[in-house]
Amino acid sequence: xxxxxxxxxxxxxxxxxxxxxxxxxxxxxxxxxxxxxxxxxxxxxxxxxxxxxxxxxxxxxxxxxxxxxxxxxxxxxxxxxxxxxxxxxxxxxxxxxxxxxxxxxxxxxxxxxxxxx
Amino acid sequence: xxxxxxxxxxxxxxxxxxxxxxxxxxxxxxxxxxxxxxxxxxxxxxxxxxxxxxxxxxxxxxxxxxxxxxxxxxxxxxxxxxxxxxxxxxxxxxxxxxxxxxxxxxxxxxx
Numbered sequence: 001x002x003x004x005x006x007x008x009x010x011x012x013x014x015x016x017x018x019x020x021x022x023x024x025x026x027x028x029x030x031x032x033x034x035x036x037x038x039x040x041x042x043x044x045x046x047x048x049x050x051x052x053x054x055x056x057x058x059x060x061x062x063x064x065x066x067x068x069x070x071x072x073x074x075x076x077x078x079x080x081x082x083x084x085x086x087x088x089x090x091x092x093x094x095x096x097x098x099x100x101x102x103x104x105x106x107x108x109x110x111x112x113x114x115x116x117x
Numbered sequence: 118x119x120x121x122x123x124x125x126x127x128x129x130x131x132x133x134x135x136x137x138x139x140x141x142x143x144x145x146x147x148x149x150x151x152x153x154x155x156x157x158x159x160x161x162x163x164x165x166x167x168x169x170x171x172x173x174x175x176x177x178x179x180x181x182x183x184x185x186x187x188x189x190x191x192x193x194x195x196x197x198x199x200x201x202x203x204x205x206x207x208x209x210x211x212x213x214x215x216x217x218x219x220x221x222x223x224x225x226x227x228x
Contacts, residue, residue, distance in 0.1 A: 004160075033215075040126070042206060042218035043161070058215070090160050105151055106216060108160030 003027065006091050011080075011114045013085070021076045021112045023067055023091030030096035032074035033106060034058075034066065036087040043090060048077035050096055078114060086116045122218035131227050136194040138222050140207035143188065147209035151216070152181060153191045154203045164201045164205075165192070187200050197226045 004025040013019045031050045034056075035043040045058030049068040053067065063082025068074055074093075078085045092106040122141045130136045139153075148169040153161035167181045167190070176183050180193045194201055201227040202225050207215040 011206075019177060034144075035218075040220065042121070042220040043124075043208075044218075088158075092164055105163040105166055107163065110160050111158065113158070115173075 004091060004093055004107055006089075006109035006112050009110065009112060011112055013042065013114065014117050015116055016080045018077055018079050019114065021091075021114070023074045023109060025074075025091075025093045025107075025109075026072060027093055027107065028071070029093035029107070030071070031094045031106075032068070033092040033094075034064070034076045035092065036060070036091045037090060037111075038087050038113070047087075048074065054081055069074065079107055085114055090112050120147075121217045121219040123207060123222050124210045125206075125222050126220070127223040127225070129225045129227060130197045132199060133196045136192075136197045136224055136226070138192040138194075138205050138207075138224065140190050140192075141188060142143060142190075142209050144209070144211070144217075145188070146211045147217075148212070149210050150181070150190050151208045151210070152179075152203060152207060153206045153218075154201075155208065155221070157168055161206060169198075174183060194224075197224075201228050202226050 007022045033048040034046040044060050047066040049055035065077045089112045091109045094106040151166040152164040155161040165176050165179045165181050167183050183190045204221040204223050206221045207219045210216045
C-alpha cells in the first residue's frame with residue numbers, strides 16, 4: 001500500500017533532550033513537509049523539502065532541524081532549543097506539480113504526538 | 118497576520134441538511150485552494166480542491182465555491198451525515214507550493 005508513515009505515534013521526552021521524528025513515504029513524491037498543530041490552531045509549516053538534499057525553513061523553523069538524504073525519508077529533529085515542543089506533528093508529501101494545479105494536494109501521515117515532561 | 122482565516126471555530130448541523138463552511142484569505146497571490154478533513158489524533162485527509170481559474174468544483178456531496186473578488190471560499194456538504202463530523206481545514210497555495218492553513222472549523226452533524 002502506498003502512503004506516509006510516521007513513527008512513533010506517541011513520544012515522550014525529557015526537557016533538554018533532542019528527539020527525532022520519523023517520516024517515510026512510498027508515493028514517489030518529490031516534496032515533503034513538516035507541520036505542527038496546537039489546540040485551536042491550524043497547521044503551521046516548520047520545514048519543507050522539494051527535492052533530495054534540499055530543504056527550506058517554514059514559518060516556525062526555530063528549534064527544529066531536518067535532513068533529506070533520501071527521497072522517501074524526511075526526519076525532523078526537535079532540539080532542546082525549541083521553547084514549546086509539546087504538540088502534534090504532521091508530515092506530508094506531494095507531487096511537485098506546476099503551481100495552480102488541482103493535483104497539488106498534500107497527503108498526510110497519521111501524526112506523532114510529542115509530549116515534553 | 119493570518120493569511121487564511123476560518124472565522125467559525127464550530128458549526129452544528131442536523132443530519133440531512135446542508136453544511137456550509139467558510140474561509141477567507143488575504144493574499145491575492147494564492148492560486149489554488151484545498152479543503153481537508155481531520156479526525157482527532159489522525160492526519161488530515163484531502164477532500165476537494167479548486168484552482169483560481171474556476172469558481173466551482175463538485176465531487177459527490179462536496180462542492181467548493183470560490184469568489185476571487187471577495188477572497189472567499191466555501192465548502193458545501195449536502196446532505197450532511199454524522200460521519201462528516203470532524204475538523205475541516207481550508208488551505209491555500211501559490212507559486213511557492215507551500216500551503217497556508219486556516220485554523221479549522223469543527224463540524225458536528227447531529228442525528
